Amino acid sequence: EISNxxxxxxxxxxxxxxxxxxxxxxxxxxxxxxxxxxxxKRIGFAEVQNEVKKLNSIICESLIEHGIPVIAIPPSSFIxxxxxxxxxxxxxxxxxxxxxxxxxxxxxxxxxxxxxxxxVISGDQVLQYIAKFLxxxxxxxxxxxxxxxxKNPKTHDDAVHIDEVNSxxxxxxxxxxxxxxxxxxxxxxxxELLDLADYGISSEIIxxxxxxxxxxxxxxxxxxxxxxxxx
Amino acid sequence: EISNxxxxxxxxxxxxxxxxxxxxxxxxxxxxxxxxxxxxKRIGFAEVQNEVKKLNSIICESLIEHGIPVIAIPPSSFIxxxxxxxxxxxxxxxxxxxxxxxxxxxxxxxxxxxxxxxxVISGDQVLQYIAKFLxxxxxxxxxxxxxxxxKNPKTHDDAVHIDEVNSxxxxxxxxxxxxxxxxxxxxxxxxELLDLADYGISSEIIxxxxxxxxxxxxxxxxxxxxxxxxx
Numbered sequence: 001e002i003s004n005x006x007x008x009x010x011x012x013x014x015x016x017x018x019x020x021x022x023x024x025x026x027x028x029x030x031x032x033x034x035x036x037x038x039x040x041k042r043i044g045f046a047e048v049q050n051e052v053k054k055l056n057s058i059i060c061e062s063l064i065e066h067g068i069p070v071i072a073i074p075p076s077s078f079i080x081x082x083x084x085x086x087x088x089x090x091x092x093x094x095x096x097x098x099x100x101x102x103x104x105x106x107x108x109x110x111x112x113x114x115x116x117x118x119x120v121i122s123g124d125q126v127l128q129y130i131a132k133f134l135x136x137x138x139x140x141x142x143x144x145x146x147x148x149x150x151k152n153p154k155t156h157d158d159a160v161h162i163d164e165v166n167s168x169x170x171x172x173x174x175x176x177x178x179x180x181x182x183x184x185x186x187x188x189x190x191x192e193l194l195d196l197a198d199y200g201i202s203s204e205i206i207x208x209x210x211x212x213x214x215x216x217x218x219x220x221x222x223x224x225x226x227x228x229x230x231x
Numbered sequence: 232e233i234s235n236x237x238x239x240x241x242x243x244x245x246x247x248x249x250x251x252x253x254x255x256x257x258x259x260x261x262x263x264x265x266x267x268x269x270x271x272k273r274i275g276f277a278e279v280q281n282e283v284k285k286l287n288s289i290i291c292e293s294l295i296e297h298g299i300p301v302i303a304i305p306p307s308s309f310i311x312x313x314x315x316x317x318x319x320x321x322x323x324x325x326x327x328x329x330x331x332x333x334x335x336x337x338x339x340x341x342x343x344x345x346x347x348x349x350x351v352i353s354g355d356q357v358l359q360y361i362a363k364f365l366x367x368x369x370x371x372x373x374x375x376x377x378x379x380x381x382k383n384p385k386t387h388d389d390a391v392h393i394d395e396v397n398s399x400x401x402x403x404x405x406x407x408x409x410x411x412x413x414x415x416x417x418x419x420x421x422x423e424l425l426d427l428a429d430y431g432i433s434s435e436i437i438x439x440x441x442x443x444x445x446x447x448x449x450x451x452x453x454x455x456x457x458x459x460x461x462x
Contacts, residue, residue: 042300042332049302050291053284060281069273071280077308078324090321093309096343101273112327 009098010218011130012063012070015123016048016108019055023047029110030084030120038117045118048110049076056107063105071102075109075121083115086129094130106130128192132199139201140217141189142208147226148174148190164227165190166197193228202229240329241449242361243294243301246354247279247339250286254278260341261315261351269348276349279341280307287338294336302333306340306352314346317360325361337361359423363430370432371448372420373439378457379405379421395458396421397428424459433460 016024024030027044056072063070079089094104108123124141131139145153146161148171153159165171171190186205193203206213206225213223247255255261258275287303294301310320325335339354355372362370376384377392379402384390396402402421417436424434437444437456444454 038332039300043295043298046291046295046300046302046333050288050295053288053291053303057281057284057288060277060284064274064277064281067274069270069277071277071307072284072305073308074303074305076302077304080324080327093311093343096311100343100348101269102277112324112331117331 009134010103011094011098011134011136012103012105013123013127013130014056014059014105014107016052016120017055020048020052020108020120023051024110024120029118030116032116041118045110048120049074052107052109056105060105063103069102070105071097072105072107073097075106075126076111079109079111079121079126081111081113081119081121084113084119084121086111086121086125091130091133094134098134122188122192124189124192128196131196131201131203136201138220139193139196139203140223141193141203141205142214142217143186143189143205144207144209145186146207146210146224147205148186150174162226164229165194166229166231168194190228194230197228197230200230202227204228240365241334242325242329242365242367243334243336244354244358244361245287245290245336245338247283247351248286251279251283251339251351254282255341255351260349261347263347272349276341279351280305283338283340287336291336294334300333301336302328303336303338304328306337306357307342310340310342310352310357312342312344312350312352315344315350315352317342317352317356322361322364325365329365353419353423355420355423359427362427362432362434367432369451370424370427370434371454372424372434372436373445373448374417374420374436375438375440376417377438377441377455378436379417381405393457395460396425397460397462399425421459425461428459428461431461433458435459 023044027041029044029048033041060070060072073094079086081087097104106126108126109121111119111121113119127141148162148165149159151159171187174187189205196203204225204227206217206223208214217223254275258272260275260279264272291301291303304325310317312318328335337357340352342350342352344350358372379393379396380390382390402418405418420436427434435456435458437448437454439445448454
């Protein structure tokens with residue numbers, strides 16, 4: 001059982017992945033639209049929310065099987081956004097769950113936006129927001145590569161690993177070289193984490209597929225990756 | 232498409248059904264426990280939440296296929312309770328979704344309780360609470376019989392239908408005659424709706440399995456059942 005080794009006050013945030021992205025793309029959720037298309041957009045919103053919930057259910061099931069008392073909290077049930085950015089919302093319930101020994105699980109989701117009506121909020125943005133307001137000690141972002149490289153390491157043998165990113169200048173060259181998903185890909189992740197670094201909170205991007213990496217991180221150990229921090 | 236016929240400002244509340252009750256029973260969620268058993272109870276809480284979410288996902292999928300722009304809002308992500316009863320919580324997000332033309336879907340769920348730590352909140356209690364605070368015009372509770380009978384109509388041929396219930400006295404004889412699930416069965420439903428009647432809000436219990444009954448109700452038409460109201 002992993003549960004006995006877990007660090008206290010753990011919060012898990014996952015993305016929308018292959019569940020959320022297809023309906024988001026199909027209905028062009030996140031792009032500007034005319035009010036006459038609002039009913040169709042709402043159906044798209046509903047579909048994205050429901051698909052992401054299915055992914056969340058699979059993830060939670062696996063965590064429960066490992067003895068982790070998770071509590072799923074969908075951003076769409078307590079967050080709204082302003083021009084695609086989360087603004088002030090109530091984190092008290094998350095704090096209550098943490099105090100009671102639960103592990104809150106949040107994820108990339110669709111939310112109501114007071115300007116563009118409907119917005120996609122990436123898991124990366126949720127992570128940044130939650131970490132900032134809970135004043136997290138350690139942020140580990142797991143993805144499918146061991147952090148930031150000069151080129152996509154999956155397609156380029158000469159990709160060089162970057163151990164530390166201190167500013168947006170350090171990743172300018174990346175803008176056009178990495179695969180970009182609907183929520184921003186690697187550049188999006190680094191931007192969110194740099195926002196966090198501005199609040200004095202350092203973070204790491206690691207390869208979640210690397211054998212034992214997540215477990216090591218959950219136990220508070222060092223893992224290979226890229227550190228995101230201000231100098 | 233049902234969606235064009237829908238009354239405005241619809242909120243749907245469903246139960247935990249065959250998904251939520253087995254793990255709730257297995258872990259005795261809702262019963263008193265000692266603190267040394269809290270980790271196991273938390274795992275039970277997590278399981279119930281995840282199972283109910285799966286049921287919710289199936290229901291939402293069906294509603295979306297019928298063109299209804301649903302938004303699932305799990306009680307566990309915005310409600311806490313005091314001694315197994317919901318107390319004051321923020322309904323603003325539900326109001327926002329309604330204003331934007333969505334159909335919020337809530338359900339029976341597990342929540343954090345400030346006295347008993349973990350509580351099961353029935354869909355019936357959620358319905359009562361939401362209806363009260365949204366000042367709903369019409370409440371329709373769909374179940375598997377056409378309202379209240381003197382005996383369980385499924386097992387007793389001489390069960391007599393009760394057209395109207397005005398007080399708890401009217402159903403006193405029911406306490407021991409109907410099947411009672413973890414969240415209270417028919418007596419529990421009537422009690423919640425009598426609470427609502429005290430606020431001047433009448434409601435109906437109908438047979439959701441009756442061909443076309445739900446559609447008729449959604450279109451604002453009369454359906455056979457039992458009316459719950461104060462005289």
